Amino acid sequence: MDLNGLVLFVEIIKQGSITRAGMVLGKPKSTLSRQLSEFEQTLGVKLVERTTRRLDLTEAGRELYEQSKDLLSELGDIQHSIGAYQRQPKGQLTILWPQELFTAQMAELIAEFLQTWSLISFCGTQYNGATPAPDSQYDLQFLLHQQPLPASDWIGRSLMSIPHNIYIASHCLNRAPKTLDDIRHCQCILQSGEDEWLFRQDQQIHTIAVQGRLTLNSPDMRLQAAIRGLGAVRLANYLAEPYVRQGALTALTFNERPVADTLSVLYRSRQLPLKTRLFLEHFQNHVGRLYSTL
Numbered sequence: 001m002d003l004n005g006l007v008l009f010v011e012i013i014k015q016g017s018i019t020r021a022g023m024v025l026g027k028p029k030s031t032l033s034r035q036l037s038e039f040e041q042t043l044g045v046k047l048v049e050r051t052t053r054r055l056d057l058t059e060a061g062r063e064l065y066e067q068s069k070d071l072l073s074e075l076g077d078i079q080h081s082i083g084a085y086q087r088q089p090k091g092q093l094t095i096l097w098p099q100e101l102f103t104a105q106m107a108e109l110i111a112e113f114l115q116t117w118s119l120i121s122f123c124g125t126q127y128n129g130a131t132p133a134p135d136s137q138y139d140l141q142f143l144l145h146q147q148p149l150p151a152s153d154w155i156g157r158s159l160m161s162i163p164h165n166i167y168i169a170s171h172c173l174n175r176a177p178k179t180l181d182d183i184r185h186c187q188c189i190l191q192s193g194e195d196e197w198l199f200r201q202d203q204q205i206h207t208i209a210v211q212g213r214l215t216l217n218s219p220d221m222r223l224q225a226a227i228r229g230l231g232a233v234r235l236a237n238y239l240a241e242p243y244v245r246q247g248a249l250t251a252l253t254f255n256e257r258p259v260a261d262t263l264s265v266l267y268r269s270r271q272l273p274l275k276t277r278l279f280l281e282h283f284q285n286h287v288g289r290l291y292s293t294l
Contacts, residue, residue: 005035005042009036009047009064010068011024012032013048013057018055033050036048045058046061048061090275091120091273092120092122092123093139093140094124094125094138094139095122095123095141095279096125096127096135096138096143098126098143099128099218100144100239101263113278113282116282117278128191128192128218129194131143131145131149133152134152134266134268139267140266140267140276141265141266142265144261144263145262147198154267155270159264159283159287160262161261161263162260162261162262162263163237163258164236164261165235165252165258166233166234166251167226167234167235168233169249170250173250180199180206180208180254183208184210186231186232187211187213188233189215189216189222189226189230190211190212190214190222191216191217191222192217195209195211196208196209197210198258199256199257214231223239227248265280265283
């Protein structure tokens with residue numbers, strides 16, 4: 001059944017005339033009269049007997065009106081209730097982001113967001129290791145990746161680049177790898193699922209297999225293990241640089257540079273719920289706070 005036609009029919013009967021219904025709906029009388037006739041033709045039954053002075057419901061019209069008026073009222077209430085989510089942000093926001101992503105700064109951004117929007121609840125999950133596939137349980141997924149993300153029907157947007165380097169304890173420089181081939185044979189400190197490091201030379205990408213006897217999901221724990229001389233480690237520069245300045249770590253230099261991580265955000269539809277759109281805008285408005293840490 002044509003819902004628009006049904007709404008039109010019920011409003012005409014409720015107002016008692018096509019003229020008054022036209023005033024309520026903001027349509028000319030001639031348009032409403034034509035649309036009512038088209039609705040009757042679609043149903044294959046006469047709903048209203050019209051004269052110049054009055055409208056009389058047929059038996060079929062009376063039954064349709066009685067069964068439809070409350071239903072349309074309920075649908076209107078539902079539409080108003082659902083529309084409230086676009087007028088006022090509320091509900092649970094579920095976000096996924098990598099453990100390596102500026103933990104302190106992300107905590108600040110989330111706290112500030114919740115202090116601004118009191119009707120939104122927040123459920124945040126951090127992941128480690130390999131970049132996860134799109135998952136419909138999350139409103140937004142912030143992903144770190146070196147290679148382009150696999151094609152999907154989700155919408156992806158690159159937000160920032162996070163440079164990395166290879167580091168080793170300064171007191172272990174005598175056994176530091178000198179070339180990429182040396183890296184294949186040295187002990188490396190890895191994260192879950194990590195078995196290769198990518199390096200760039202001009203436009204070429206070199207893939208270097210890595211191995212080691214220590215695998216840790218926490219970037220802070222990998223950093224501390226490197227400081228204690230347990231192997232070479234690939235870390236974001238913003239994490240390692242304070243320890244380089246202290247003399248505890250040294251960044252290794254090769255002809256090729258480690259490929260930077262790209263931070264992207266994924267979401268399912270361009271028609272974002274208000275709560276989701278507001279958080280994404282909040283993140284983008286304050287992404288400079290993350291850049292200042294790099």
